[in-house]
Amino acid sequence: MDTSQDSPARGRSIEVWDFPLRLFHWLLVVAIALAFLSSEEESPLAAWHVPVGWSIAVLLAFRLTWGFVGGEHARFAQFVKPSALAAHIKGLLHGRPEATLGHNALGALSVLLLLGLIAATVWTGAVGVDEEVHELIAYTLLGLVALHIGAVVMMSFLTRENLVRAMITGRKRRDRHPTADDARPPSPLALILATLAAAATVIGVLAYDPHSFQPQTREAGEHSPDVDSVKAPDAEADR
Numbered sequence: 436m437d438t439s440q441d442s443p444a445r446g447r448s449i450e451v452w453d454f455p456l457r458l459f460h461w462l463l464v465v466a467i468a469l470a471f472l473s474s475e476e477e478s479p480l481a482a483w484h485v486p487v488g489w490s491i492a493v494l495l496a497f498r499l500t501w502g503f504v505g506g507e508h509a510r511f512a513q514f515v516k517p518s519a520l521a522a523h524i525k526g527l528l529h530g531r532p533e534a535t536l537g538h539n540a541l542g543a544l545s546v547l548l549l550l551g552l553i554a555a556t557v558w559t560g561a562v563g564v565d566e567e568v569h570e571l572i573a574y575t576l577l578g579l580v581a582l583h584i585g586a587v588v589m590m591s592f593l594t595r596e597n598l599v600r601a602m603i604t605g606r607k608r609r610d611r612h613p614t615a616d617d618a619r620p621p622s623p624l625a626l627i628l629a630t631l632a633a634a635a636t637v638i639g640v641l642a643y644d645p646h647s648f649q650p651q652t653r654e655a656g657e658h659s660p661d662v663d664s665v666k667a668p669d670a671e672a673d674r
């Protein structure tokens with residue numbers, strides 16, 4: 436009996452993205468949208484820009500840890516494979532890209548770029564470097580996000596696989612990956628470790644500024660040495 440495809444025993448779909456990874460992704464989308472919407476000083480959401488930025492730092496801490504301990508396709512070691520890049524690009528150029536179970540080689544590169552640019556945006560916002568540098572990196576990120584969404588839509592058509600639905604349900608169609616197995620799920624210990632990393636980030640951020648997660652005026656959230664010295668009396672009062 437052929438149990439390799441579509442049999443009730445194996446089910447019609449295959450587990451790919453674990454739940455914490457999907458939750459991370461969609462929370463990140465909401466947080467980055469809010470960060471952009473609140474970025475102008477005249478925005479009614481302006482007071483939320485800094486707390487949202489710090490929340491993104493917490494999400495990043497979770498994702499970085501998850502990249503080492505998370506479910507099979509969430510792990511960096513699983514998808515960061517520069518050697519697969521040439522074959523993937525060749526397939527794309529011939530209009531025959533392979534339907535991969537986890538991230539494809541270009542997708543993996545964009546994941547790293549997206550996470551790196553998000554980290555750089557948070558960092559430049561937090562340490563109070565020149566505002567223009569923060570904006571330049573943030574707008575580069577926006578460009579990459581547009582590219583990311585375009586690539587997801589394009590790859591969904593080319594591979595005839597609904598990648599957005601997969602990022603929502605965590606599952607892909609088994610008939611597109613007949614020989615693959617369900618992704619190895621993350622262990623409960625992994626969830627504890629990644630949650631601890633996120634909690635440690637919250638504690639670190641609060642130690643840096645106890646008001647980090649509260650809505651605040653832009654000046655209060657900036658941390659250039661000059662601004663710190665200006666708001667020193669307030670900071671003293673908090674201790």
Ligand code: HEM
Binds near residue numbers: 580
């Ligand atoms: C602020 C906007 C966004 C950011 C920063 C972002 C970031 C990311 C990141 C970092 C990943 C890798 C997931 C991981 O392994 O951690 C990813 C994957 C993915 N994202 Fe987004 N994303 C954004 C918006 C969207 C939107 C709007 C969609 C839907 C149209 C989308 C669909 C996907 C899909 C389908 C994947 C999996 C790609 C694959 O199959 O390899 N993303 N995204």
